[in-house]
Amino acid sequence: MKKISVIVPAYNEEESLPLLIERMNKIMEQMKEYEFELLFVNDGSKDKTIQIIKEMREKDNRISYVDFSRNFGKEIAMIAGLDYATGDCVIFIDADLQDPPELIPELVKYWEQGYDDVYAKRRSRKGEAWLKKFTSKMYYKVLQHLTQVEIQKDTGDFRLLDRRCVNALKKLRESQRNTKSMFSWIGYNKKEVLYDRDARIAGKTKWNYIKLVDLAIDGITSFTTSPLRLSTFIAIPTFMLLFGYFAYVIAKCFVVHKAIQAFQAIILLILFFSGVQILLFGIIGEYLGRIFNETKNRPLYLVNEYNGKKEMNEK
Ligand code: UDP
Ligand code: MG
Numbered sequence: 001m002k003k004i005s006v007i008v009p010a011y012n013e014e015e016s017l018p019l020l021i022e023r024m025n026k027i028m029e030q031m032k033e034y035e036f037e038l039l040f041v042n043d044g045s046k047d048k049t050i051q052i053i054k055e056m057r058e059k060d061n062r063i064s065y066v067d068f069s070r071n072f073g074k075e076i077a078m079i080a081g082l083d084y085a086t087g088d089c090v091i092f093i094d095a096d097l098q099d100p101p102e103l104i105p106e107l108v109k110y111w112e113q114g115y116d117d118v119y120a121k122r123r124s125r126k127g128e129a130w131l132k133k134f135t136s137k138m139y140y141k142v143l144q145h146l147t148q149v150e151i152q153k154d155t156g157d158f159r160l161l162d163r164r165c166v167n168a169l170k171k172l173r174e175s176q177r178n179t180k181s182m183f184s185w186i187g188y189n190k191k192e193v194l195y196d197r198d199a200r201i202a203g204k205t206k207w208n209y210i211k212l213v214d215l216a217i218d219g220i221t222s223f224t225t226s227p228l229r230l231s232t233f234i235a236i237p238t239f240m241l242l243f244g245y246f247a248y249v250i251a252k253c254f255v256v257h258k259a260i261q262a263f264q265a266i267i268l269l270i271l272f273f274s275g276v277q278i279l280l281f282g283i284i285g286e287y288l289g290r291i292f293n294e295t296k297n298r299p300l301y302l303v304n305e306y307n308g309k310k311e312m313n314e315k
Contacts, residue, residue, distance in 0.1 A: 001033070001034065001035045002034055002035070002087075002088045002089075003034065003035040003036070003037060003086065003087040003088050004031075004034050004035070004036050004037070004087050004088070004089055004090075004091060004104075004108065005036075005037040005039050005081075005085035005086060005087030005089070005090045005091070006024065006036065006037065006038050006039065006090070006091045006093055006104075007039050007041065007078065007081035007082070007085060007090050007091065007092050007093070008020070008038065008039065008040045008041070008081075008093055008094070008095050009041045009043055009074050009077035009078055009081065009092075009094070009095065010040055010041065010042055010043065010045060010049050010053075010077075010095040011042075011043040011044065011045050011049075011071060011074070011077075011095075011206055012045045012046060012047045012049060012203065012206070013045065013047075013049050013095040013096065013203060014045075014047045014048040014049050014052055014203075015201075015202035015203045016095050016096045016097060016200075016201050016202050016203055017049065017052050017053070017056075017095060018052070019097060019201055019202070020095055020097055020101070021038075021056060023097065023100075023101045023102070024038060024101050026101075027101045027102065027104050027105070028062070030105065031104070031105060031108070034108070035062075035087075036062050037062055037064060037085065037086060037087055038060075038062055038063045038064070039064050039065065039066070039081055039084060039085055040053045040063070040064070040065040040066070040095075041065070041066045041068065041077040041078075041080050041081045041084075042065060042066070042067045042068060043068050043071050043072060043073070043074065043076075043077040044068045044069070044070040044071030044072065045071075050065075050067055053065045064084075066080050066081070066084050068080070074157075074206075075177040075178065075179050076177065078092060078157065078177075078179050079169070079170070079173075079177060079179075082166050082169055082170055083170060085166065087163075088162075088163050089108075089111055089160055089161060089162050089163060089166075090160070090161050090166055091104060091107060091158075091159070091160045091161075092157045092158060092159055092161075093158060094156075094157070094158065096200040096201055096202070096203065096205075097198060097200070097201040098197055098198050098199070098200055098201075099120065099156070099158035099195075099197070100195060100196075100198060103120055103158075103193065103195050104160075106193055107120070107159070107160040107193060108160065110160075110191045110193065111160050111162065113191075114189065115162075115189045115190065115191040116161070116162040116164065116165050116188035116189045116190070117159060117160070117161055117162070117165055117183065117186075117188050117189070117190045117191070118159060118160040118190075118191045118192075118193060119152060119155050119158070119159035119160075119183070119190065119191070119192055119193070120155070120156070120158040120159060120192075120193050120194075120195050121152065121153070121154050121155050121192045121193065121194050121195070122154045122155070122156070122194075122195065122196070122197045123194045123195060123196050123197075124196045124197065125197045126196070126197060126198055126199040128197075128199075132212075135212070136154075137153075139216050139219075140153045140154075142220070143219060143220060143223060146220060146223065146224045146226045146227075147223045147224045147226075149181070149184045149185055149223065150184060151180075151181075151184050151223075152183070152184065152190075152192070155180075155192075156197075157179060157180070158195075159183070162188070163312060164188070164310060164311060164312045164313050165186055165188055167312060167313035167314055168186045168188075168299075168313045169182055169183075169186060170313075171298070171299050171313065172185075172186075172296075172298055172299075173297070174222070174296045174297070174298075176218060176222060177222075178215075178218050178219045178222040178223070180219065181219060181222050181223045225285075225288075225289030225290075225292060225293065228282075228285035228286065228288055228289045229282065229285065229286070229289075230282075230285075231278050231279070231281040231282035231285055232279070232282030232283075232285070232286070233282075234278050234282075235275055235278040235279040235282055238271060238274060238275040238278055239275045239279075241271055242268065242271035242272055242275055245264075245267060245268060245271065246268055249264050249268065
């Protein structure tokens with residue numbers, strides 16, 4: 001019997017958990033041909049979340065949990081979930097029921113067809129302000145321009161991952177995690193499933209705009225080092241301006257026989273030195289980017305098949 005691990009990161013979710021369990025029970029009832037594990041990662045909740053999880057585990061041994069020493073954030077909760085999951089595949093799901101568990105049979109169906117990463121794509125988002133939707137859309141656009149890796153739009157963390165994706169993700173152990181970028185980075189056979197994202201069932205969102213900007217910057221800087229290249233790009237027009245102005249002043253000097261004036265010399269000096277400085281920054285940035293990529297210590301590649309056998313990334 002194949003085993004499915006459902007990973008639920010939970011931070012102050014005492015109100016949502018009973019409702020989540022209720023709906024998950026129905027799904028597990030429907031899918032009797034699979035063994036289930038419901039793995040909660042309690043991310044340092046300050047309410048009764050952990051007590052509720054412990055009570056639930058007493059009644060149902062399919063429930064297990066990892067309890068963090070403090071709040072580490074959802075990204076870290078997710079990697080802990082991957083580390084502790086024992087299933088042949090895992091499914092990430094939010095505790096607040098914004099990701100409908102009713103989609104799980106469909107995700108599993110595609111997994112059985114041989115897909116490794118079945119991700120749920122939002123057709124609509126309920127209960128979210130238009131500004132959040134708009135910024136999220138623009139963000140994906142910018143990110144896609146900055147990187148070579150293909151990014152899935154309108155996709156959260158709600159997805160099914162085959163064991164070999166899990167093993168691959170476990171190898172990416174950088175501390176500043178941006179899991180979304182990692183899902184793209186690992187590759188493998190991806191399949192998209194559309195769904196309507198519901199509004200949060202109870203409690204409040206843990207996100208605010210400061211956290212979102214944080215996440216956005218993390219996303220860009222973990223995906224690519226192109227912001228570091230910015231100074232190189234600024235240096236080029238600066239030097240063009242310098243040469244243009246220099247040519248103009250010199251030409252005037254010789255053609256009209258007018259001596260170089262003090263303000264012209266100052267402009268030339270400013271352009272020259274700021275150009276040199278920006279260029280040097282750019283060079284430092286290029287090296288810094290390389291160091292950054294090396295220190296991430298990622299595996300250089302991931303293999304899909306070897307001699308017709310699926311590579312499981314166990315080593
Ligand atoms: N979460 C977590 N640690 C945190 C913040 C959130 O484990 O520090 C969990 C939270 O319990 C929920 C999921 O991550 O299961 C998504 O959080 P939330 O609903 O607040 O985010 P949103 O859906 O608004 O993006
Ligand atoms: Mg939510």
